[in-house]
Amino acid sequence: MHYRSxxxxxxRILPVAVLAPLALANRSFGEQTNQAPxxxxxxxxxxxxRVDRQESEIKDLKAQLAIKEGTxxxxxxxxxxxxxxxxxxxxxxxxxxxxxxxxxxxxxxxxFNPPANHGGNSFFVGEFDLxxxxxxAEDISALSEIVLGAGATDNEWGLDIExxxxxxxxSDYFNVDVGRFHTQMGYYNTAYHHGTWFQTAVxxxxxxxxEDSGGLIPVHTVGVSIHGAIPSGSMNLMYYVExxxxxxxxxxxxxxxxNVTDNNNFKAINLALVAKPDWFAGGQxxxxxxxxxVTPIGLPRTDEWIWNTHIAYHGSLWELLAEGFLLRHEAAGxxxxxxxxxxxxxxxxFGKFTPYARFTxxxxxxxxxxxxxxxxxxxxxxxxxxxxxYDFSAYVALKAQYDYVVQSGYKGANALTLQAAFTx
Amino acid sequence: MWTKKTILVLVACLLSxxxxxxxxxxxxxxxxxxxxSLANFxxxxxxxxxxxxxxxxxxxxxFVLAMRETGSDERAAALAGIYKMSEADYGKYFLQATFVxxxxxxxxxxxxxxxxxxxxxxxxxxxxxxxxxxxxDSVKAVTIDGHPPGDPAYPLKLKP
Numbered sequence: 001m002h003y004r005s006x007x008x009x010x011x012r013i014l015p016v017a018v019l020a021p022l023a024l025a026n027r028s029f030g031e032q033t034n035q036a037p038x039x040x041x042x043x044x045x046x047x048x049x050r051v052d053r054q055e056s057e058i059k060d061l062k063a064q065l066a067i068k069e070g071t072x073x074x075x076x077x078x079x080x081x082x083x084x085x086x087x088x089x090x091x092x093x094x095x096x097x098x099x100x101x102x103x104x105x106x107x108x109x110x111x112f113n114p115p116a117n118h119g120g121n122s123f124f125v126g127e128f129d130l131x132x133x134x135x136x137a138e139d140i141s142a143l144s145e146i147v148l149g150a151g152a153t154d155n156e157w158g159l160d161i162e163x164x165x166x167x168x169x170x171s172d173y174f175n176v177d178v179g180r181f182h183t184q185m186g187y188y189n190t191a192y193h194h195g196t197w198f199q200t201a202v203x204x205x206x207x208x209x210x211e212d213s214g215g216l217i218p219v220h221t222v223g224v225s226i227h228g229a230i231p232s233g234s235m236n237l238m239y240y241v242e243x244x245x246x247x248x249x250x251x252x253x254x255x256x257x258x259n260v261t262d263n264n265n266f267k268a269i270n271l272a273l274v275a276k277p278d279w280f281a282g283g284q285x286x287x288x289x290x291x292x293x294v295t296p297i298g299l300p301r302t303d304e305w306i307w308n309t310h311i312a313y314h315g316s317l318w319e320l321l322a323e324g325f326l327l328r329h330e331a332a333g334x335x336x337x338x339x340x341x342x343x344x345x346x347x348x349x350f351g352k353f354t355p356y357a358r359f360t361x362x363x364x365x366x367x368x369x370x371x372x373x374x375x376x377x378x379x380x381x382x383x384x385x386x387x388x389x390y391d392f393s394a395y396v397a398l399k400a401q402y403d404y405v406v407q408s409g410y411k412g413a414n415a416l417t418l419q420a421a422f423t424x
Numbered sequence: 425m426w427t428k429k430t431i432l433v434l435v436a437c438l439l440s441x442x443x444x445x446x447x448x449x450x451x452x453x454x455x456x457x458x459x460x461s462l463a464n465f466x467x468x469x470x471x472x473x474x475x476x477x478x479x480x481x482x483x484x485x486x487f488v489l490a491m492r493e494t495g496s497d498e499r500a501a502a503l504a505g506i507y508k509m510s511e512a513d514y515g516k517y518f519l520q521a522t523f524v525x526x527x528x529x530x531x532x533x534x535x536x537x538x539x540x541x542x543x544x545x546x547x548x549x550x551x552x553x554x555x556x557x558x559x560x561d562s563v564k565a566v567t568i569d570g571h572p573p574g575d576p577a578y579p580l581k582l583k584p
Contacts, residue, residue, distance in 0.1 A: 049584075053497065061538075087529060089519065135528050138486070143525055167525060172479055177525070190524060198520055229478075234468065236477075276477070278468035281508070316508060394512055423519065 084142075085135040090424045091195035093126035095202070099415035125150060126419070129162075129194045141167045147194050161259075162194055162220070173228040180259060183221045184240040184272045185288055186323045187310040193219075197421040200319055200356050200389050202401045205343040206381060207325070207362040211247065212255035216341060216362065216377060217306055217325060218247050218290070220257045221268065234278040240288075242270040246304075249296035249374045268292035283313035299369050300332040319347040319356070329368050337365035347389070354389040379408025396422040451556040451573040452501040452580040453565040455544050462551075464567040467579055473551065474506045475517070476527040481549065489531035490543050490552035497582055498537075502553055505580040555582065 098121035128148040135141045145163035150156060165179035182190045188208055192199045209215035223244025230237040245258040246268030274286035290306040310323040322344040330336040340363055347356030361382040364371040372378035387401030399419040406412050454470065456462045461483055465473070472478040473487055480486050492499040494511065503509055509517060518530035534540045537558040544550040545562045556573035559565045571578040 046584075085528070087522070089522065131523060133522060133525070133528065141525075141528065165525070169479075171484075191520070193523075195523060198516070198523065236472070278466075281468075281471070316510070316513070391512065394515060 081135075081138070083136050087133050089131045091127070091129040091131065091197050091422070092424070093196040093419050093421040094123075095126050095420075096123050096418045097121065097415060099413060101410065101413040101415075126196060126421075127194050131195070139168060139170045141169070143167060145194060171228070173231070175226070175228050177225040177227075178223070180220060180222045180257075181225055181242075183218055183244075183270055183290070184225065184227070184242060185217060185219070185270060185290060185306070186308045186325065187284070187286070187312045187321060188323060189217075189219050191312070195423065196419070197395070197397055197423045199421075200347045200354055201345065201358060201385065201387055202399045202417045202419045202421075205323075205345075205358065205360045206405075207341040207360070208343075211257050214375075214377065216327065216339065216364065216371070216375070218257070218268065218292075221245070221270065222257065222259055223267070232275075236276040236278065238274040238276070238286075240270070240272040240274070242268075242272075244268050244270075246292035246294060249294060249299070249370050251297065251374050264293070264295045266293035266295075280313070282315045283311070285309070285311040294370075296370050296374060299373070300334070302332070302370065303330040304328070317349050319345070319349075319354075321345040329365075329370055331369060335367075337368040339364045339368060339371070352391040354391075356387050356389065358385040358387075359383070360385070381405065381407045383412075392420075395424065396420065450582050451578050452498060452505065452553050452582055453556040453559050453573040454551065454553050454568065454580070455541065455559060455563040455565055456551050457545055457548075458562065458564045460564060462566055463564075464570060467569055470568060471506055471508075474502070474531070476521055476531075485549040487551050488547050488549045490534050490540060490550065491531045492540065492553070493533055493535040496535075498553060498555060501580060501582045504583075553580075 101120075126149070130146045130148075131144075133141060133143045143163060143165045144161070147160045147162045148157055149160070151158055161180065163180055163182065165177045165181050167175065167177045169175045182193055184190055186208075188204060192204070196203065203209075204215075206214065207216040208219065210219060221242055221244035223242060225240065225242040227238065227240040227242075230239050244267065245262040246266065247256040248258050248263045249256055250263075268290065269292070270288065270290040272286060272288035274284055276284040286309065288308045290304075290308075292304045294302050294304050296302060305328040306325060307328075308323065308325045310321075312322075313320040322342070324342040325340070327339040327341070328336050329339075341361065343358055343360040345356060345358040347354045359382070363380045363382075364375075364378050366372060366378045368378065383403060383405040385401055385403045387399060390398045392398050397420075399417075399421065401417045401419075403415045403417070404412060405415070454465065460481075462481055469478065474489060476489070478487070491502065503511060503514055507514055507517070515530075518527065521527045522529065532543070534543055534552065537554040540552045540554050541558070541560065541563050544552045554563075556565065559573070565573050568579050569577075573580075
């Protein structure tokens, strides 16, 4: 019915639409017969737009007819949901890094953990990230992220199950995830993780590196996460309550994340509150607190607190990120030590180009035995980074980043990293 | 059938009248099922729904989002007016939303107004958009910030 009425209308209107303006314009044509025709590009564009719209109408009418007559499959109607419904994405990056001091060659740009105070340059394959998500029922899904990466010292590939989660999302206000997940701590850790293509920069701020790559905070948790929206009007508050195994600081282990066995009966608790107010479109800010009691090998039992705050903004042109962390360790029988950490990052899009800059700082207390004797990360570490991201295609980004790092006990170091990051 | 000749005649017609009509492009109407209790969204709420940050309506029914095909005027208006994103940013946003577990996939893509109406009318929780002139009795256009399509203060405009 809809098709017929519109078609009839057009057939009737078309001759009138053609003839009436011609009649109206007769005088003008007569006056301009001796003049060269003038073409107004804006007018031509309007006409092209109009033709486009009319083509769209024709397409619509054809679609109506097809639906009405049943001559084509009903494209609009989704098939009945079938479970499981698996989706797969891959992420990878290929890099080249030259630095005045040897570093860990991974996708983090510059993570100086030098075995020797000399320079080096290498091509390297960053993380090869296999991400899969599957809907198991309307409110239940599973997510996994398997990452293959080569070690800097042995050049051998290793496989990590970075995430495996079972998610139950019955409402916007109450959701439960269990498994190994990204700790909801600050912004960068959950917004960007293993998929370097997502990140504007070539890598993470140094202190937010992964636990086995020189990072200072527990970016993964094995346990349970409960999260959701808080009815809060235009403030759009979100809460996160997480509990898990925490870290095991053991110098004999490369990775302190406890996937299978917790080395003590204490559990890490992480709380976070995030606001995405209506008046801050594209932005968010939040606060969080993390507590665990850790039992580092060879050291006294230690009370661990991490407080954090962040603000992030992604507009159509600007990207602004800032996060601060304060870590407190208090070993039994000792006074508390504090490690402040922060970074600020800004980038602005110019078409496919995004120049950006970041400043990263942390000062791991030299009185903190966990950092000085186990993680070998004690002391001051700070420096600027500047870079350029070029979105070569929709799913390929080319990046170049220069870093300068000041680290206690070493001369200042320079590094240049080139990266091709992509998703597939 | 619309032949090349017909279109050329139409172009000539439009050239002769100099696009004096001052076409504004019209409004982009947000449509839901006629039986839906939804009647109005704030601009912020609409943005949250289409960004998949708000997944269910007050009746507990999960929103099922639909977008027009890439390159259509309606999609361009939705990206500019609702998402405030470019096409590339939209793709990246939903890939990242999938990555962080916020959504299973990007909104369904539909290639005509008729199909969009049928989708919205027949899928529980279906929500999409059409030109305001394409709204018919099978669906309901909701108001945005209290303004119906056609109101000068209505916020979602198609590019002229």
